[in-house]
Amino acid sequence: MGNSRVTLKDLAKELNLSPSTISRAISGHPAISDATRKLVQQKADELGFTPNSIASSFRKKKTQSIGIIVPKIDIHFHSLVISGIEEYAYSKGYNVTIFQSKDSFEREKEITRILQNRMVEGIIICLSNETKSYAHFKKFTKLGVPVIFYDRVPTNFxxxxxxxxxxxxxxxxxxxxxQQGCSRIAHIAGNQSTHIFKDRLEGYKTALKKHKLPIDPSLILETKNLTYEEGAECAKKMLALPESPDGLFCSNDYTAISAIQVFQKAHIKVPEQIAVVGFSNYPISRVIEPNLTTINDRAFQMGQAAASLLIRQIDDTDSFVEFETITLKTDLVVRASSMRKASDTKL
Amino acid sequence: MGNSRVTLKDLAKELNLSPSTISRAISGHPAISDATRKLVQQKADELGFTPNSIASSFRKKKTQSIGIIVPKIDIHFHSLVISGIEEYAYSKGYNVTIFQSKDSFEREKEITRILQNRMVEGIIICLSNETKSYAHFKKFTKLGVPVIFYDRVPTNFxxxxxxxxxxxxxxxxxxxxxQQGCSRIAHIAGNQSTHIFKDRLEGYKTALKKHKLPIDPSLILETKNLTYEEGAECAKKMLALPESPDGLFCSNDYTAISAIQVFQKAHIKVPEQIAVVGFSNYPISRVIEPNLTTINDRAFQMGQAAASLLIRQIDDTDSFVEFETITLKTDLVVRASSMRKASDTKL
DNA sequence: CTGAAAGCGCTTACAG
DNA sequence: CTGAAAGCGCTTACAG
Incomplete structure (x- = not known):
């Protein structure tokens, strides 16, 4: 099979023009006459010429590609973020190469090496949960390759x-x-070695304090990974307390949903006896009965914002900004699982 | 910032060796002495040399990268497939670049152009639902770039x-x-212009025929996109029939779940009064009450199989095999939503 | 075991 | 508006 591509030179020979001219005509250089441009375009179509962007990347030292590292692609949150990144990147002519760290520090390091060799122009990453040291990102700063962290971001760095x-x-x-009338509110917390779950616990405590409610350690249940199974365990522990809680805030939707199911099996009504709020607005939250009140964490927008910031930094090579942190708005999505006051839809 | 990379030449100059030797030492060529190899390795680490794989790709005409086109990344099925692809590809030293067609034929065509220019060595794609013509893939056959279709695959091609x-x-x-004792079994079908949903309808019909059950057109409900909302509509239509069905097979899990919820709201017991089976084994199927019986379509394995076949074809440049179709096993995952005979767990 | 040389397919500063 | 020339950083067939 004649699988040798047509090159600039081939076109040049055919048209008795120089490769320089062909290159300029194809890439829309202003100094090329319309007549020539049309001629080249036509011949290119005829011969099926299509520019070799590897050669161009190599020559220009611009690969127009960015790397993404996520712990796992099939976690819905990450796939939404990637979708946002791809959408924005595509609109700007950038390609997106993805890697899964599988929550392994070693693999994450290895991937950064690959990305460096591949000369990506920027990187977007959610750290593996094993990652405590960030030395493997220093090389990118030195090379002028911007790195954007999302979700699990480095602290002290x-x-x-x-x-x-x-x-x-x-x-x-x-x-x-x-505001829905709960006064004994429990919390299913994520791993407290992770920054974001610590913050969520703090926010919970502060709200209690503000409203002069006691902070009862027996109502705060820490989990390792906020799994469905852990949620059920926590819910059972709550029911075993001398006095059950009348409200529950969970650090994700999975634990909230499994807790609701445990409550329902114990014939405890949600939200009447226990009102429940989750975190993340997973698709399942509008499927479960009662529909789950939750925090919309805007994963898709997070991806777009990350890509937009990254590409801005790739383009502004000589700006004075060294680092930027962007905080996105979240929304409380109020649904049936927490609605004890029918009249009080909007608080 | 001194953001100029160290090159082979730099290393060569430092060590008074030729670039050829450095290149061979770095890539592990057998003809290089151990002493030299060690020397080069050491200097490379010292100067922070890391090979420029764009230059290498360009020179070798091997990019070690494959392209994936999916309709949308954040559909769980696709993110699982991508995860399988990435895992296999990574183990073989290939990189994975992803694109979303957004179910647009035009965008799909544009992406194939980009992939051609980027010189990916192979492509894995789930067609957009607008795609009826496959001419935009012919160029890859000509160039010897293998293309693997999954899920939504071309017909007559x-x-x-x-x-x-x-x-x-x-x-x-x-x-x-x-076998669970249902005799009036309904089917919520996907769009019949799509091959896979037609096949599922056929399988349903054949099972009825085999067991001498009538095929009742009023029990076959076609949807456009198998959405949650369409599932609910179909369930309501079933309940409005003179005689309700006692079994329901749905072409995906979403419609199965929303149908179950409609039945439950109408105080119809699942599985006692209507047994329900879905398709795809989405995570939600083991969360909903009762847990959903469904078909495990092995999305992750599908990704691995696609990547494995692709890389095999990339490597076997002169095999006599032109095309291959691989059919994966599926599993019926029996859960509570269809279990009417407690004793009959294994059929 | 090591080196000199050519070249992969582009782009671009320089010249006219 | 067009062209000649150099070069991006590697790899590899050829030679010794």
Whole structure:
């Protein structure tokens, strides 16, 4: 099979023009006459010429590609973020190469090496949960390759970050429960070695304090990974307490949903006896009965924001800004699982 | 910032060796002495040399990268497939660049142009639902770039395909309902212009025929996109029939779940009064009450199989095989939503 | 075991 | 408006 591509030179020979002219005509250089441009275009179509962008990348030292590292692609949050990144990047002519760290620090390091060799122009990453040291990102700063962190971002390390306000969101969620008349509010917390879950716990506590409610340690249940199974365990522990809670704020939707199911099996009514709020607005939250009140964490927008910031930094090579942190708005999506006061839809 | 990379030449100059030798030492060529190899390795680490794989790709005409086109990344099925692809590709040293067609034929064509220019060595794609013509893939055959289709694959077009046996899976699901004692089994079908949904309808019909059950057109409800909302509509239509069905096989899990919820609101017991089976084994199927019986379509394995076939074809440049179709096994995952005979767990 | 040389397919500063 | 020339950073067939 004649699988040798047509090159600029081939076109040049055919048209008795120089490769320089062909190159300029194809890339729309202003100094080329309309007549020539048309001629070249026509011949290119005829011969099926299509520019070799590897050669062009190599020559220009611009690959027009960005790298993404996520722990796992099939976690809905990450796939939404990637979707946002791809959408924005595509509109700007950038390609997106993805890698899964599988929550392995070693693999994450190895991937950064690959990305460096591949000469990506920028990187967007959600850190693996094993990552405690950030030395493997230093090389990119030196090479002028911007790196944007999202969701699980480094602490004590100056960097570009896209985050949501976890503290504020948790505060809103908890205050909503208080306004619905709850006074014994429990919390299913994520791993406290992770920054964002710590913030959510803090927001919960602050809301209680503001409304002069006691902080009862027996109502705060920390999990390792906020799994469906852990949620059920926590819910059972709550029911075993001398006095059950009348409200529950969970650090994600999975634990909220499994808790609701445990309550329902124990013939405890949601929201009448326990009002429940989750976190993340997973698709399942509008499917479960009762529909789950939750925090919309805007994963798609997070991806767009990350890509937009990244490409801005790629283009502004000599700006004075070193790092930027962007905090996105979140929304409390009020649904049936927390609605004890029918009249009080809008608080 | 001194953001100029260290090159082979720099290393060569430092060590008074030729670039050829450095290149060979770095890439592990056997003809290089151990002493030299160590020397080069050491200096490379010292100067922070890391090979420019764009230059290497350009020179070798091997990019070690493959392109994926999916309608949307944040559809769980696709993110699972991508995860399988990435995992396999990574283990073989290939990179994965992703694009979303957004179910637009025009965008899909544009993406194939980009992939051609980027010189990917192979492509894995789930067609957009607008795609009826496959001419935009012919160029890859000519260039010797293998293309693997999965899920939504071309019909009347010779190609590499990874599929599941939709007909057989639907047959299994329907027969399971029959064996659970259902005799009036309804079907919520997907768009009949799509091959896979047609096959599922056929499998359903064949199971009924085999067991001498009548095929009742009023029990077959076609939807456009198998959405949650369409599922609810269909369920309501079923309840409005003179005689309700006692079994329901749905072409995906969303419609199955929304149908269950409609039934439950109408105080119809699942599975006692209507047994329900879905398709795809979405995570939500083991969360909904009762847990949903469904077909495990092995999305992750589909991704791995696609990547494995692709890379095999990239490597075997002069094999006599032109196209390959791989059909993956599916599983009926029996859960509570269809279990009318407690004793009859294994059929 | 090591080196000199050519070249992959573009782009661009320089010249006219 | 067009062309000649150099070069991006590698790899590899050829030679010794």
């Amino acid at each position: 100056n960097a570009n970050k896209i985050v949501i306000n976890d503290y504020e969101s948790a505060f809103k969620a908890t205050e909503h429960l208080i | 010779n190609a590499n395909k990874i599929v599941i046996n939709d007909y057989e899976s639907a047959f299994k699901a329907t027969e399971h309902l029959i």
